[in-house]
Amino acid sequence: MQSDLDMASASLSNSLYDLDLLLRSGVLHQSNAIVLSHPGPCSSKEDLVFFIRDLFTRLQIGGIEFKNKALESLLHLLGRDENSASLVSKEGNIGYLIHLLDFSHNSSIREHATTAVSVLASENDESRKCVFEEGGLGPLLRILETGSMPMKEKALAAVEAITADPENSWAVSAYGGVSVLIEACRSGSVVTQSHAVGAIRNVAHVEEIKNSLAEEGAVPVLIQLLVSGTSSTQEKAANCIALLASSGEYFRALIVQQRGVHRLMVLIQEVSNPDTLEHVLRAISSLSGFDSSTRILSSSTAFIIQLGEFIKHGNVLLQQISASLLASLSISDGNKRAIGDCMGSLVKLMESPKPVGLQESAAEALSSLLTVRSNRKELVRDEKSVMRLVQMLDPKNEVVQCKIFPVMVVAAVVGGGTSQGCRKRLMAAGVHHHLQRLSEMKVAGANKALQRLSGNRLLNSIFSRRTWRE
Template identity: 55%
Template sequence: MHSAAASPPTFSPAETLTEITTLLSPLLTSSLSTKHFTSRWQVIRTNLSSLSSHLSHLSNLSHNSLLDSLLSNVLSTLRLIETLATKCTDDVLTAGKLLTQSDLDIAIGSISKHVDDLDLLVRSGMLQQSSAIVLIEPGIGAGLVELGFYVRDVFARLQIGGIEFKDKAMDSLIQVLKKDEKAGSVVAKEGNVRYLVCLLDYNVDDSLREKVVLAVALLASACEESRKCVFEEGALGPLLRIIESNSVLLSERAVMAVEAITVDPDNAWAVLAYGGVSVLIDVCRYGSIVAQSHALGAITNVALIEEIRICLREEGGVGCIVTLLSSVPAKAANCISVLASVDEDCRDLILQEKGLQALLHLLDELSDLVVLEHVLRAIYSLSSMDTVRLLSLSSSFVIHLSEFIKNGNLVLQHLAVSLLADLSMMSERNKQNIAGCMCYLVKFMETVKPGGLQEVATQSLVLLLTVKSNRKYLIGDDESVMRLVQMLDPKTESVPKKFPVAVISAIMAGGSNGCRKKLVASGACRYLQNLAEMEVAGAKKLLQKLSGNRLKSILSSTWRE
């Protein structure tokens, strides 16, 4: 039986510092007298000299929990070095050579870390104030100087402190990144992001790693500067490895960070280099809904790279994305939209996987306008000669478009009008069913932004006006007629004249005398005469239709002269 070893005496911080300085001088001397492993002792001697220099800054020692812990560790390391120095000054090495060599390497690693930690502590400015375990956060609107000090303090605790300090430091870092939009930039400049990234791979408990991953994700999302910093410090590889871990929360936070990093298109290639496409596809197959949402976002971010799209096709990723329309509709639809718009092979695969039908089904199920924007954009990206027939014959789809035109936001309206303009095979019944949206289309003809809306609104109106009842409906709407006539006015420069000319020509295509009289009474002829003189395409012919033979003869005589 061995008796328990006596516990080392407990010193106050000042007493610990005295013990350290008392040990340092003889250790520096004895390191010169060692007879074994002299190269290692040279490294130790250099570190002891650096340690002595840093300790000189601690003459006015104030209570600092972080420093107290560090000094205690320094003293333990110096006692180990003292023991090793005694062994290595003997002519014959009595202890095992390999064991002594290993102990020296441990001592070198420890003393080097202590020197680095003391250097960090001195530079951080923490020694000028008392330091509790829990940090006091800067107030709302804190300046950059105050925020910078706080960030340096957080990272000093993170790097030097034990598990309790690290845990509280991570809480503080996460909170400041969530609350202060300036924090991301300050952390990139003042914090040790490389150390934070290293913690992703360190053997720390899951609770701390979850916080580290969340902090990295928040940092990558904060601003371009912090996102670049996270990527350049090598976070992507460890994050992709963490995604494959068994922890659901770790995986969710890691893939959230990957999505944030890949927002920068310059970082997309690295996903391919690290084998990240397969990882993201697996998340789409087997991950939680939260993880799947972020994985879809990351895939969307990197989808412009052809090699990544090839991987998606070859590994079944496209079909997997289509299946997620039911559970993660916004992200899945957005991903489909990007893939279909840049890659014909991906578009064909999406159609083979019944992606268009799934998107059409979502129109019946969803009410969120933002999600509907993504769905409609995906349908638009899939539109082609092959799909126009299916879309044109779908009465429910046509009615949905009409409702979006009447009640949607501007983005949704623009998408709906663009789709409607392409439905050349729409039945007469479907055209009649959506006559009520024509007055909105007339208003869109006056809308300069977004670009292209005037043109597709015109095309949609011309398409709907091929039906007699729709022509009668529109000409009966006095406000729409007045808008169309005002658009003919050369002074209305915001509207290209070919658009109202095309719509009024479509109204007159049936030769209705009632339509003619309504347009003439509204003053259309006066503006058309100006447009005819300006040689606007179709204006002369339309004027002749509206004016009848007498005015036609007068104009012909005028033009001959």
């Protein structure tokens, strides 16, 4: 008797709770509250708001079939447009929707709820913020350990979207999610790997999480994805490695130990995506400070030639990083001759004031290539490049305000035993006159370049006298 009374009391309590929820939701005040049709494309905002509140009421009071139908209707609504997600996050009970992700619920309900939360997290900033603030990150990470593969894919898409906001990234560590994400990279599907490495890339910006990534073995996993991942996965993995490589000696040593330089060099020959190439080059640039890495990079003819191709045909960021690498590596004369045809592009880059540092990188790379005699002869035969150098040397040219860089290039051309023919070509182009002016202005290196261009003191004296008379 007591047991029956307890069961009846519990049933009545549940019914009272459901009735209270119905009353507070306001859906009973509408004539069509029992059977509610999907709002059409031209429905008013008021109709949409009522429909959303009705859906979430049904989610909370119905059985399994009732909840599944409500979730299906919710997914149908979310698939309409971005505004629907904003309205759902504002008017719906997102906290309860996240509660349905728990493994104690029916599997079909969990799958539908996971899909809905994933859409909300991925759709826009407003709905994504709502999912995070309602505590969605923790349950989504738990799905990666207990859910089916389709659920894991949707959960990881949501985690990647949530962690794209720097203010949310720190929470991954609080939920113990670093090891979960790394494991998803190791053993997940193609889709889960892409989203997992994207989430790792996002959290790699957080200083406190970087050490956890190293301790949990993220570096070898990321390097492996450079080879075995899809193009999207490779791009995200390369981005993450570039971030870690720029973080300090500890991470650079880990990447080098895992043969990361070799993997990056292989990838640079295989991909064409500019974003991936930029990340790869940035990572290589950070790793080039190691002696072992420098030897590998400097001795690879294929890599050096690829840098020359980027300088000629890449976007401005690829050009800048490639020029910087050429300037820093110890390249053989043979490899310098092999990429001599990129010198004209380097001269042209010296005219670009942006991005910052581009002129310096181009000038230093060009000066390095001009240590080879044949390259010096080739450059002075290029009339367009010589004319550009003359214009850059002109004190009146305000586009290139720092005259040190064109002076550096001229000094490289006339230095190292340049033939008299090279000097004559530069003289005929008007280099001497501008150098003399720059020397008077105390521009660093101008006087020395002027002396080299003149060839000897007597010739220098003659040109000085001629300039004075003019």
